[in-house]
Every structure is written in C-alpha cells, then in structure tokens.
C-alpha cells in the first residue's frame with residue numbers, strides 16, 4: 107500500500123493522530139521546563155487555541171457518527187443505543203457529557219459562523235454550546251436567529267462561557283422577552299430538595315433552587331452568619347450547614363409556624379431519667395423516629411427551646427408524654443437580651459439574636475427556667491459547656507468561665523488554643 111492510500115485507512119489516521127499528539131505533548135513538556143513565564147504564556151495561548159480546534163474536529167467526528175448511526179433500523183450499529191449512550195459506554199464519559207457532545211455536534215451545522223470560529227479555535231466548545239443554547243431559545247420564540255448568532259459570536263470572543271451565558275440571557279430578553287419568562291418558569295419547575303436519612307445516621311441533602319429561590323436562601327444564610335470572625339475555625343461549608351439548621355431552629359423557636367394536628371412543629375426525644383441524668387449503664391435516648399443519641403446529645407438538646415420530653419420508666423412505659431417544655435418565654439428572652447447584650451463568654455461580641463439560652467444549672471438537674479439562672483451563649487460557645495466548660499455568674503454580675511479539669515492535660519492548652 108503506498109503512502110497516499112495508507113493515509114485514508116483507519117490505521118493510517120490513528121497513527122497520524124498518535125504521532126501528532128505525541129509531538130504536541132513533547133513540545134508542551136519542553137516548554138514547561140524551559141520557557142520563561144512570558145513566553146510560556148504566549149505558547150499556552152497558542153496551545154489552547156489549537157485545543158479548541160481539536161475539540162471542534164472531535165465534535166465534527168461525533169456529528170458524523172451520530173448521522174451515520176441515527177437512522178439505521180434498531181440502531182444495529184450501536185447495539186441498540188442512542189448516540190450519546192453509545193459514546194458514554196465506549197469512551198467512558200458521563201451520559202451528560204456525551205449528551206452535550208451530541209447536542210453540540212447537531213447544532214453546529216445550523217450555526218455556520220460559530221462552527222467556523224470553533225474550527226479555527228477562536229472559541230471553545232463551551233462558548234459554542236452557550237451560543238447554540240441562546241440562539242435556540244430565540245428561535246423557539248420566533249425571534250431573529252441570525253442576528254442572535256452574530257451578536258453572540260461577537261461577544262464570545264471577549265467573555266468566558268458563564269459570562270457569555272449571562273449576556274446571552276440579556277439578549278434573549280431583549281429579542282424575545284416572553285422566552286426568558288418561560289425559561290424562568292422551567293427553572294422553577296426543576297426546583298427540588300432532597301432530605302434523606304443517611305444509613306449511618308444524619309441526613310444527606312441536595313437539590314436545585316431557581317435563581318430567586320437560591321438567592322433568597324443565600325441572603326438569609328449570609329445575613330445570619332455575617333462576616334467570618336478571624337477565630338472561627340469552621341469551614342465555609344460547615345458554617346453554611348450551621349446557618350441552615352439555625353434558620354430552622356429560629357423558625358421553630360419563633361412559635362410562628364402553623365399548628366398541625368393540634369401541636370406546633372417540634373422535635374421529640376424519648377429518654378429514661380437515667381439517660382437524662384447521665385447515670386452509668388443508661389440506655390440511649392431516641393430522637394424523633396427512633397434514632398439513638400447519647401445522653402450528652404440529649405442534654406445539649408434539652409438546654410434548647412421547644413422540646414417535648416417523653417420520659418419512660420424502666421419498662422418503657424411513658425411517665426410523662428407530650429408536655430411541651432419551653433426554656434424561656436418571649437418576655438424572658440427579652441429580659442436576657444437586655445441584661446446580657448449578647449454572648450456572655452469573655453471577649454465574645456456575638457449579639458443576642460445569635461445566642462441561645464443557657465441554663466446555668468442544667469435542665470436535667472432540675473435547673474429552674476428563671477432569668478437569674480440563665481445566660482446567653484452563642485452557637486460557638488454554647489457547645490463548650492457540654493464539653494465540660496463551666497460558666498459562673500459572679501456577684502458583681504460578671505461571668506467567669508472555667509475549662510474542664512483535663513483541659514490542661516496531655517495535649518496542653520497551647521495546642522488547643524483558647525476557644
């Protein structure tokens with residue numbers, strides 16, 4: 107076989123892709139090792155442009171495969187699979203990535219200007235997808251598709267794909283306003299919140315909020331959390347998780363949630379008196395639907411508001427059921443806020459609305475619900491009490507905190523750092 111014939115066989119083309127790629131990879135490795143930053147930047151610009159061009163060629167090939175297999179009876183050439191399923195299973199890419207590839211390949215022939223810019227590497231596959239999506243929206247609503255393509259392509263050369271998409275939505279609104287309204291309606295329809303009990307305890311959450319819903323939640327969380335204090339060691343994700351629970355806790359605390367089945371929404375914990383008192387050998391407490399929690403977790407919950415204690419005797423018969431226990435009335439909260447002006451922990455400046463009511467004599471030990479025996483502690487310092495720190499109100503009304511006896515133990519104060 108002579109070299110011209112060889113060029114048009116599968117083997118010849120595979121070898122061409124391999125040898126070309128090897129040369130590119132070698133040159134990039136050399137450049138990374140040898141070139142100064144300025145020259146390396148220039149080389150990266152060139153390399154990224156050609157990567158775009160390769161993506162365009164790949165997209166074209168995907169389009170050819172799609173066309174050649176789509177109308178074959180029973181999809182015999184792809185073992186009965188749609189093009190994107192076929193690509194996903196043979197190339198080990200996700201179904202959604204394969205679907206995006208096929209969609210892009212189908213759109214390109216309808217967008218000659220975009221296809222041209224993509225083929226020479228001026229724009230990336232993400233840019234091309236964004237343009238295709240926006241043009242499709244304009245077309246769907248009977249707007250001027252050619253004008254949309256031209257203007258989007260102009261913008262694509264100077265924006266990143268997400269920025270381009272936002273600009274594109276503006277264009278859709280300008281050309282066909284009702285289409286953007288319909289898109290918003292579709293986004294709202296996608297809304298969902300998954301809240302699933304995890305096998306090992308706790309809950310997995312996930313879902314999707316439309317732009318307005320998501321911004322509302324974000325604003326509430328940001329407002330609640332405020333700027334991150336320097337000494338706050340929680341991760342961003344942990345702070346957001348705490349914020350979400352705090353929003354729910356406040357909603358429950360406010361007493362403004364509607365009554366269902368004769369009672370306001372609340373959490374229920376079942377426990378024996380032994381568990382509550384932390385006596386050795388006591389059984390676990392049971393949260394809501396029967397998840398076992400420790401006596402320590404129980405006492406932590408018991409310090410908070412709006413609990414329904416169901417105390418059982420040793421046989422498991424309820425001693426007291428459903429008498430709602432409230433840690434503080436709104437009047438008492440106001441009095442506490444007025445007196446303590448926020449978290450009483452020395453050096454802490456978190457305001458009353460970020461603080462919880464702490465019983466100086468634990469509720470489990472019959473501590474009275476009385477302002478004189480309570481103080482405000484923020485959600486960061488309150489848990490320290492259940493880790494053994496004590497808070498004492500001195501006669502001059504100032505507050506003293508003492509670490510647990512083992513605080514200065516093996517690992518030393520310096521390693522823990524002050525809370």
Ligand SMILES: [Zn+2]
Nearest residue numbers: 449454484487
């Ligand atoms: Zn505090």
